[in-house]
Amino acid sequence: MAAASSCSASLGLLLAAHCALLLALAGAASAGGGVALSSAFYDASCPGAHDVVRRVIQDARVSDPRIPASLVRLHFHDCFVNGCDGSLLLDDDLPAIQTEKNVVANNNSARGFPVVDDIKAALENACPGIVSCADILALAAEISVELAGGPRWGVLLGRRDGTTTNVESANNLPSPFDPLNVLQEKFRNVNLDDTDLVALQGAHTFGKVQCQFTRENCTAGQPEGALENLDEATPNLFDNKYYGNLLEGRAQLPSDQVMLSGPAAAATTAPIVHRFAGNQQDFFRNFAASMIKMGNISPLTGSDGEIRRNCRRVNGKGY
Numbered sequence: 001m002a003a004a005s006s007c008s009a010s011l012g013l014l015l016a017a018h019c020a021l022l023l024a025l026a027g028a029a030s031a032g033g034g035v036a037l038s039s040a041f042y043d044a045s046c047p048g049a050h051d052v053v054r055r056v057i058q059d060a061r062v063s064d065p066r067i068p069a070s071l072v073r074l075h076f077h078d079c080f081v082n083g084c085d086g087s088l089l090l091d092d093d094l095p096a097i098q099t100e101k102n103v104v105a106n107n108n109s110a111r112g113f114p115v116v117d118d119i120k121a122a123l124e125n126a127c128p129g130i131v132s133c134a135d136i137l138a139l140a141a142e143i144s145v146e147l148a149g150g151p152r153w154g155v156l157l158g159r160r161d162g163t164t165t166n167v168e169s170a171n172n173l174p175s176p177f178d179p180l181n182v183l184q185e186k187f188r189n190v191n192l193d194d195t196d197l198v199a200l201q202g203a204h205t206f207g208k209v210q211c212q213f214t215r216e217n218c219t220a221g222q223p224e225g226a227l228e229n230l231d232e233a234t235p236n237l238f239d240n241k242y243y244g245n246l247l248e249g250r251a252q253l254p255s256d257q258v259m260l261s262g263p264a265a266a267a268t269t270a271p272i273v274h275r276f277a278g279n280q281q282d283f284f285r286n287f288a289a290s291m292i293k294m295g296n297i298s299p300l301t302g303s304d305g306e307i308r309r310n311c312r313r314v315n316g317k318g319y
Helices: 002-008 013-029 049-063 067-079 113-126 133-147 180-188 194-205 241-247 254-261 270-278 280-295
Strands: 208-210 227-229
Touching: 049 067, 049 113, 049 133, 067 113, 067 133, 067 194, 067 280, 113 133, 133 280, 180 194, 180 254, 194 241, 194 254, 194 270, 194 280, 241 254, 241 270, 254 270, 270 280
Parallel strands: none
Antiparallel strands: 208 227
16 A cells, blocks of 8 residues: 555656556565565575576577567566466476467467576576576566666566466467457456556567568568568667657557557557657666566465476476
8 A cells, every 4th residue: 555655646757667666566465375576585595596597698699689589578478378477388298288389379489498498407506496487587588678778677586386387378368460459458357557568569679570470471482480570670679669660650560550550549559659659768667667567467476386497397297
């Protein structure tokens, strides 16, 4: 209640962003049976965790500049299914575990799993059995954005790993072909609002996409898996150029452009697109706050779940 009261009295973008963080922290305190996520969670048990994750990502992006964008997407696709519990990382172990990796939104699209394996191996070497795979995804997302020139934020940690997957929910992930009202509903279902929608879609400011998912589809002679830059201006840089592309009608994905062209856009998402296009710091503040909110979708904490020794398998299953 104190966080909410403080927010109602705040003025200005900086205070608004601070209040969003306070609310996220307040929400975290009620998650997982009252056990709060905390940016200091590993300070005693694995104080070098952040540096370990950062080092592995820095090494990986030397040979694959797409890795930062791919790791952000893994965190997004994990949190929208079953909450932020690392379920996306599980491989098939039938009949008990059916992987989420093979659904349409992830198959031949979600990538970066070997880098997650490398991060987990490095952390297990530094502090065995301490850092969860779900927290690895959250840390990797923040570090990836920062390394690409984007904002920094204090990642809330303390998630534990799930032991099940949810293919039905994974089949309902936000799609590049969703109209605006469907996107808004999918975000509302996980307690994210229109500002969160526009801010988180801004992660499309870097990385690549298969041409089969773009508004223009594949040009003559292009195979469906041919890659296009999501942001043609600065494809490997995390900035607000993405929103300028939308204003010029040059968004790559249909689900991006609908934030301006959808029937309800003028009264909901379009003003936010204009704001972010004109003020990169405003975008950065809101993106960081929205990532904190997204990272707090139904985490497992306390004694729930487990700390997987292998991110691809529940404990006791081929680790």
